[in-house]
Each structure stands twice: as structure tokens, then as C-alpha cells.
Amino acid sequence: MLMNIIFFDDKNRQFLRPFTFIRPVSEIRCGILTIADKWRKQLIANYSFLTETYLQEKFPLVVSDNNLMINSALIPNSLLIEEVNSLKEGEILIDRNNILLAYSATKIMVQNFNEEQLLYSATRKVSNANSFVLKNIWEIFVWNEREIKSDFELVTKGRKSQKLSDTNRVFCEENIFVEEGAIVECAIINAKNAKVYIGKDAEIMEGSIIRGSFSIGEQSVLKMGAKIYGATTIGPYSKVGGEVNNSVFFAYSNKAHDGFIGNSVIGEWCNIGADSNNSNLKNNYASVKIWSYPMKSFIDTGLQFCGLFLGDHTKCGINTMFNTGTVIGVSSNIYGSGFPRNFVPSFSWGGALKFVDFQLEKAIEVAEKVYARRDMQFNEVEQRLMKAIFEMTEKIRIENN
Numbered sequence: 001m002l003m004n005i006i007f008f009d010d011k012n013r014q015f016l017r018p019f020t021f022i023r024p025v026s027e028i029r030c031g032i033l034t035i036a037d038k039w040r041k042q043l044i045a046n047y048s049f050l051t052e053t054y055l056q057e058k059f060p061l062v063v064s065d066n067n068l069m070i071n072s073a074l075i076p077n078s079l080l081i082e083e084v085n086s087l088k089e090g091e092i093l094i095d096r097n098n099i100l101l102a103y104s105a106t107k108i109m110v111q112n113f114n115e116e117q118l119l120y121s122a123t124r125k126v127s128n129a130n131s132f133v134l135k136n137i138w139e140i141f142v143w144n145e146r147e148i149k150s151d152f153e154l155v156t157k158g159r160k161s162q163k164l165s166d167t168n169r170v171f172c173e174e175n176i177f178v179e180e181g182a183i184v185e186c187a188i189i190n191a192k193n194a195k196v197y198i199g200k201d202a203e204i205m206e207g208s209i210i211r212g213s214f215s216i217g218e219q220s221v222l223k224m225g226a227k228i229y230g231a232t233t234i235g236p237y238s239k240v241g242g243e244v245n246n247s248v249f250f251a252y253s254n255k256a257h258d259g260f261i262g263n264s265v266i267g268e269w270c271n272i273g274a275d276s277n278n279s280n281l282k283n284n285y286a287s288v289k290i291w292s293y294p295m296k297s298f299i300d301t302g303l304q305f306c307g308l309f310l311g312d313h314t315k316c317g318i319n320t321m322f323n324t325g326t327v328i329g330v331s332s333n334i335y336g337s338g339f340p341r342n343f344v345p346s347f348s349w350g351g352a353l354k355f356v357d358f359q360l361e362k363a364i365e366v367a368e369k370v371y372a373r374r375d376m377q378f379n380e381v382e383q384r385l386m387k388a389i390f391e392m393t394e395k396i397r398i399e400n401n
Contacts, residue, residue: 003045004064007036007072009052010100010115014294016073016137018311018329018346019250019267021389024051024059025072029235029250030140031147032155032197032215039076041154043085050113054388058381063110069103073134075147080129092122099133137309137327138290138301140248140265145231148213152177152195164189175212194230223256235268237374245280247307252374263305267312267330269370278322280307288325291343293396298343301325311346313367313386320351330389331363345400346393355401360390 007026019028026036048062083093087104095101100115162178164170167186175191179200186206189196194212202216207225216234223241234240235251245262253266257274288306289298309327317335329346336351349358364383371378
């Protein structure tokens with residue numbers, strides 16, 4: 001019988017907004033894979049989610065008699081997997097900062113799950129696995145180099161790459177893996193001291209220049225003449241062109257034209273208009289501050305290079321300019337001249353001059369059309385999820401628009 005693993009979201013998930021408005025933490029992509037997929041590749045089990053109530057319909061919870069609960073933000077490695085497998089019923093695994101990493105729980109224990117109480121009263125083991133727990137949205141691109149290299153080993157172990165065409169100029173081909181059906185012609189790929197992963201049926205068009213580490217997911221397209229600096233991830237079913245540096249695109253998002261995106265994270269179902277750019281460095285070279293949802297203020301990232309955080313379903317018009325450290329919520333529409341402010345709440349419509357609320361019915365209508373273009377349905381579950389996010393973000397729109 002397969003082990004039953006439950007990814008649980010802790011209170012830190014609010015620091016990972018806007019990307020956790022629409023998904024559990026374990027569905028965040030960093031490297032080639034999402035956090036959940038990193039676990040699935042290394043530990044065969046049945047997986048489900050313990051997350052916010054409004055997300056549970058799309059990401060259900062399945063409880064068995066014996067369960068292994070794993071922190072959704074925890075990135076696995078081989079030693080960590082040994083440690084969680086060794087837990088006895090009722091035991092918890094913590095790191096040296098007293099963060100709950102895992103918990104071996106019966107059905108009743110799951111039903112009565114209380115993180116703070118467990119940290120105070122449960123039998124504990126301290127992890128020696130040097131684990132990484134995702135705590136801040138900027139860590140998604142900061143950790144991307146390490147995670148591409150780690151995921152590359154997971155995804156390609158024991159497998160043989162498809163051969164690249166002789167039309168390409170390639171450096172360190174042994175560090176490049178090409179999945180079946182991928183098309184790569186007349187590109188320059190430099191994988192020295194890096195890893196490059198090209199997903200199934202992906203296409204890298206003529207004139208593209210790639211400096212790893214780099215990952216492009218299944219059926220994604222890198223447009224002609226694109227310039228990619230590592231470490232960059234383009235998730236599945238996306239189209240990207242222009243210049244990109246150290247950024248992560250989750251999936252189903254498009255930046256199909258020229259323009260610069262750097263040190264940024266782009267959610268799913270986003271569209272970035274032609275010649276749009278983000279700043280990733282302040283003019284005075286100071287550390288970048290970004291909006292924190294739980295703190296309701298701007299916090300210091302400690303980073304000199306920090307760009308754009310674009311929530312799911314958000315779009316921007318042509319020639320949009322984003323300032324350093326801009327955070328934009330779910331299903332917003334940004335357009336017009338000048339820099340919009342560097343925090344835009346979910347369901348906002350406008351630009352530098354003014355923002356108004358994006359009506360929920362219109363937002364759903366747009367999402368339905370976008371899904372239909374990919375032969376998918378924005379069904380009632382998705383609609384209820386979007387309605388829940390619209391309602392929970394109403395107050396912050398009133399305060400900031």
C-alpha cells in the first residue's frame with residue numbers, strides 16, 4: 001500500500017502571495033519542477049493538500065489511517081527523505097530554526113492538526129539535512145540556479161538526451177538534455193558550468209541565444225532572436241521572447257515580444273505586452289524593498305537586483321514600464337504611460353494615473369477566453385476560486401486604489 005503524504009501550508013504562505021492566492025505553496029515552480037513534483041520524483045506515494053479552505057475544492061485533502069504530513073514549502077533532498085521516512089507515529093521533524101518540516105500522523109491527528117501546539121508538545125527530531133524552506137517570493141529566482149541543477153539530475157537520471165541538430169552552436173553539450181519532440185534550430189546554447197533542459201515538444205526558434213542554467217517546459221516556445229541569461233525557467237505551455245535574465249515563468253504565460261524581464265517571477269496565465277520592461281536595479285544601487293501582504297508594508301529584500309512579481313491571470317499592455325521590486329496581484333490589467341506604482345492589488349485595472357476595480361464578471365470572462373485558446377475550460381471550480389480571491393482582496397483594493 002502506498003504511503004499517504006499530505007502537503008500542509010503553514011502561516012508563512014501569506015509571505016508568498018500573490019502566488020499563493022491561487023495555489024498551495026507546494027505548487028510553486030522553482031527550477032524545472034514544482035516543489036510537489038520534486039517530492040513525487042523522489043518518493044512514490046499518494047499526495048494531497050491541506051491548505052486554505054477556498055483552495056481545497058481544486059486541491060483536495062485525502063486522509064488515510066497513517067499519514068506523513070510535509071511542509072509545502074520544504075524542498076527535498078535524499079537525506080531529508082530518509083529523515084521523514086524514519087518518523088514514528090506522533091513524531092515531528094523540525095529544522096534548527098524550529099520550523100515544522102514533517103509530522104507522522106494518524107487520521108485523528110490530521111483532523112486535529114495544530115502546528116503551534118505540535119511544536120510545543122510533540123516528540124521531536126531535529127533535521128540534519130540542510131534543508132531549504134521557501135519563505136519569500138524573491139527566493140524563487142534567487143534559488144533557481146541551484147534548483148535547475150538539482151532537478152536536472154532528477155529528471156534525466158538514467159536517460160539519454162535527444163541529439164541536437166548540427167545547425168546549432170553548442171558549448172558543453174553533455175550538460176544539455178533534450179526531450180523527445182523538441183525542436184531546436186540555429187540557436188546558440190552555452191551550458192558551461194550550467195545545465196540546460198529542453199522539455200518535450202518545446203521549440204527554440206532560430207537566432208535564440210541561451211546562457212545556462214536554463215529550463216524550458218513542455219510545448220513552450222522560445223521566440224526568434226531571444227536572449228536568455230541564467231538562471232531562467234520557462235514553465236510548460238508558455239511563449240517567451242526578447243531579453244530575460246534570472247527569472248521564473250510558472251506556466252501558460254506569454255512574453256512573446258521584445259522587452260526585458262529580469263530577476264522576476266511571473267505566475268500562470270499572464271500576458272506581457274510588446275516592448276514591456278521591468279527595472280531590476282535602483283538608480284542608487286540600494287537594496288530593493290517590496291510589498292509584503294502580511295506586514296501590509298514594504299520590506300527589505302536585501303537584494304540589489306530584484307524585479308517584477310506578477311500574479312496569476314494578470315496582463316499588461318504594450319510598452320508597460322515596471323519599477324524595481326513591483327508586486328502585482330491576481331487578475332489585474334496594467335496599461336498606459338509612466339510607471340504604475342510598485343504595489344497593485346488583485347483585480348485592479350489601470351496604470352500610473354489611476355486604478356479602478358476590475359469587475360469579477362469581466363475577469364471571469366477574460367479567463368474563459370484565455371483557457372479556450374488552449375482548448376481548456378475555466379470551469380465552475382476555477383470560477384468559485386477566483387470569486388473567493390476577489391472577495392478576500394476587496395479590502396486591500398479599497399485601501400490602495
